Amino acid sequence: SAVISQKPSRDICQRGTSLTIQCQVDSQVTMMFWYRQQPGQSLTLIATANQGSEATYESGFVIDKFPISRPNLTFSTLTVSNMSPEDSSIYLCSVGRETQYFGPGTRLLVL
């Protein structure tokens, strides 16, 4: 199993600003995944973060809006840039080769 922590756990932000979310894993992993869960919705994959290379984004998500860093095998950040109220969601990171393990999520409210 993997233990994943995320910071911050929640935040309230003003539109037009940016927020960087941190994800820390207790073991080294090659890939980390970032998901978004909009209010009342299920999870949607934003991007896959592979250490040492550029992140791979899913359709509808772009690097300028959601830049991702992956400086080492236990850590990743997701930035939500130039936020609007539509970005209000829970953002979760996950890891796993078979069973997927998820962090507790970052609850973001954009006013």
Add this chain to the structure above:
Amino acid sequence: KQEVTQIPAALSVPEGENLVLNCSFTDSAIYNLQWFRQDPGKGLTSLLLIQSSQREQTSGRLNASLDKSSGRSTLYIAASQPGDSATYLCAVSHHMNNNAGNMLTFGGGTRLMVKP
């Protein structure tokens, strides 16, 4: 593009009932299927993982089945308890070629309420 559907979207039952949650997916070329539980305001907890070559998995009062050819999975909860109240999500994975992880496609979830 893989699509995952869960039925029902919401379910309310009295304590003690046995219940079945359904999950269907459109592309049968999956690597595995996973059932998760999500409590309000919390992250996801993995309940059961079924490999594509398996038919079912059991953990305590939970039993998950997989019929890959028909694109269906069910989660059976026996003798439901109020503590089972949560949203249940199924997700299918497509294996990454470098064996380094799985991308998941999620269903919309079933919100379960078990009344005392």
